[in-house]
Amino acid sequence: MTERLSLTEGAKELIRELVNKHGDLMFYQAGGCCEGTQPQxxxxxxxxxRYNDAMIGLAEGFEFWIDRDLFEYWQYSHFTLDVLQGFGPGGFSLETPLGKTFKVHYRLFTESELADLAPVIRSL
Structure with a gap:
C-alpha cells in the first residue's frame, strides 16, 4: 500500500523532542493564509x-490532518514532512519557540502508486 505521508529524519527528531516536552501530539494543515500554509x-x-477533514497518515504515530478543501486539491500528492531552521509566518505551532518550523514537500503520485493508495480517514 502506498502511504500518503513520509517524514525526513529531521522531522522525526523534532517530533521526539516535542513529545518529550508536551506528550502526545497531532498535526493539522489548513488551506488558508499565513499559519494555514504550513503544517501546525x-x-x-x-x-x-472540522467535518470531513482528511487524516492522511501518522507522523511518528501521531495523526496528520488536512483541511478538507486543501485535501481535495492535493489528494493526488505525496506529503513529506520536513523541518527548517527559522520561524514560520506565525507562532501557534509547538516547534516555534525552538526556532524551527515544519514544512511539507509535495510530489504527485505515480500511476502505480495511485493504484495502491492508502485510504484516508475523514472526521465526522
Missing part, C-alpha cells in the same frame, strides 16, 4: 479537525 503541531486535542 499541537498537543493532542489542542485542535479539532
Amino acid at each position: 503541531c499541537f498537543e493532542k486535542g489542542g485542535y479539532y479537525p
Whole structure:
C-alpha cells in the first residue's frame, strides 16, 4: 500500500523532542493564509479537525490532518514532512519557540502508486 505521508529524519527528531516536552501530539494543515500554509503541531486535542477533514497518515504515530478543501486539491500528492531552521509566518505551532518550523514537500503520485493508495480517514 502506498502511504500518503513520509517524514525526513529531521522531522522525526523534532517530533521526539516535542513529545518529550508536551506528550502526545497531532498535526493539522489548513488551506488558508499565513499559519494555514504550513503544517501546525499541537498537543493532542489542542485542535479539532472540522467535518470531513482528511487524516492522511501518522507522523511518528501521531495523526496528520488536512483541511478538507486543501485535501481535495492535493489528494493526488505525496506529503513529506520536513523541518527548517527559522520561524514560520506565525507562532501557534509547538516547534516555534525552538526556532524551527515544519514544512511539507509535495510530489504527485505515480500511476502505480495511485493504484495502491492508502485510504484516508475523514472526521465526522
